[in-house]
């Protein structure tokens with residue numbers, strides 16, 4: 029349990045930088061006119077940056093970004109608004125009076141963007157195009173403003189056209205929830221199910237110890253000489269350990285929902301499909317118990333079982349994305365990851381918590397977990413029969 | 419052949435990794451309602467033989483029939499007939515005596531009212547009534563043995579198999595256990611198969627005796643006959659003559 033708090037707190041910061049409002053942006057305004065005001069406004073409204081405004085030179089700004097104080101800087105050159113207005117005016121008047129020879133300023137108007145070298149290409153492209161878009165919006169506005177003024181001059185009776193600055197076409201950006209690779213749950217959404225899976229599989233240690241102890245102290249001997257099926261005895265055991273697992277599961281959820289927010293972490297969102305959640309918990313718990321049963325049956329001693337159990341769970345957990353979420357793993361690791369039962373459980377939990385899927389959507393994971401359980405139990409049972417009857 | 423309740427035919431068992439067989443070509447017949455004592459030094463193969471008799475292990479060769487049923491191919495039927503008291507005290511230390519017996523009785527499929535009645539009867543006879551709600555871990559060795567015994571009797575088996583039921587306990591507990599077994603043997607007609615290191619106890623208790631050593635059958639027959647045919651006065655004398663004085667394991 030303690031592990032959950034620590035890891036969640038640590039990871040929270042890493043998740044945040046990808047996920048939340050915290051790209052530190054340096055804004056240098058040498059223009060102090062309409063363009064810079066509008067640009068600044070748009071940037072603050074984007075909720076994606078924490079904008080700091082500084083009155084410094086281009087070189088100083090560059091230095092601040094290079095040293096990592098800011099992830100990026102936007103530098104608005106002097107008089108850019110004025111130049112933009114002049115350009116717009118020139119363009120429009122030229123359209124209305126093609127023969128007029130108004131001196132056209134051909135110099136390009138440029139905003140300067142600096143990026144921290146650690147940022148990815150994709151980040152740069154995204155940000156640049158976002159800023160481009162804001163700027164072309166502003167450009168468009170000054171053109172339309174100029175246009176309506178010219179129209180008024182040429183056709184005094186015409187009603188002024190009200191152009192609102194809203195773009196006619198907008199794009200909506202969101203996480204495509206059915207596409208798993210782009211899904212970025214926050215640290216709590218990741219850690220609580222991840223460590224729940226981990227803890228659930230750790231039932232393997234006491235369960236296998238129990239089986240081995242019964243084998244050593246003669247209880248298994250007695251139970252095996254009874255006419256009832258030994259499989260029923262095993263199922264009874266699994267039922268009890270499954271119950272323990274479910275209690276553990278509920279406790280972990282409570283930690284995520286009530287306790288972590290007290291530490292200033294986001295609250296665990298468990299979706300609202302409780303039945304599905306229960307099915308996921310049961311399936312994961314069964315898979316974990318089945319694994320414990322198999323380990324306990326095959327291992328020769330309690331120590332052996334504990335060692336093998338612990339090591340294999342840690343490996344399966346690492347593969348399955350308990351420590352490092354699968355979505356930050358490279359593609360080939362993600363492929364390997366999908367052989368870990370912990371990963372199936374984790375994906376199923378994500379399905380319910382984050383993607384809001386119903387039973388159908390996570391069916392494949394549930395099926396895998398159940399098959400794993402059946403395979404483990406039959407493996408354990410037949411190994412036990414084989415050992416006696418060979 | 420009639421009257422033979424248990425028929426053990428040339429069974430052998432070699433454990434994986436060991437060089438000599440733990441049980442080596444043993445054949446025995448056990449009459450209905452008899453008390454059969456299997457004697458032998460440590461490591462002679464008594465527990466191994468019992469494991470096969472219960473259908474827990476398959477003999478490498480040979481067959482065992484209990485009341486006409488093959489212990490392997492008809493294991494379900496034979497398991498219904500037998501009751502087993504293991505050499506180890508196979509009880510749940512943190513549960514009370516009562517809880518242990520209720521659990522095991524239910525595992526044997528005994529209906530609850532009847533089960534409670536039987537448990538109380540046995541507890542009373544073996545003098546454990548007052549301790550029934552104590553945890554097993556607080557029990558003395560003799561008390562544990564007695565509970566262990568009751569656990570194998572509850573379902574009224576036709577064949578009761580006991581692996582050293584009187585090991586490591588005082589004379590009082592021992593006497594209580596043996597007397598209880600004698601009574602069950604007489605009243606319920608239960609056939610008893612038992613192993614022990616207490617030779618005088620065996621001589622007094624058993625109608626038939628077999629002595630095995632290093633997996634092999636050395637001598638067997640009715641108790642008195644065995645003594646007679648070896649020209650001895652007691653089973654202990656027979657035993658020492660046969661198995662010698664050296665340590666076995």
Ligand SMILES: Nc1ncnc2c1ncn2[C@@H]1O[C@H](COP(=O)(O)OP(=O)(O)OP(=O)(O)O)[C@@H](O)[C@H]1O
Pocket residue numbers: 433434436440458459460461462463464465466467505
């Ligand atoms: N599971 C096992 N694996 C390998 N060897 C075993 C196993 N169980 C018993 N043996 C060996 O088989 C032989 C017979 O053992 P067994 O337990 O049947 O003897 P026993 O007559 O019951 O002895 P004791 O009087 O000490 O209970 C011994 O040499 C023992 O070491």
Ligand SMILES: [Mg+2]
Pocket residue numbers: 464465466505581
């Ligand atoms: Mg033994």
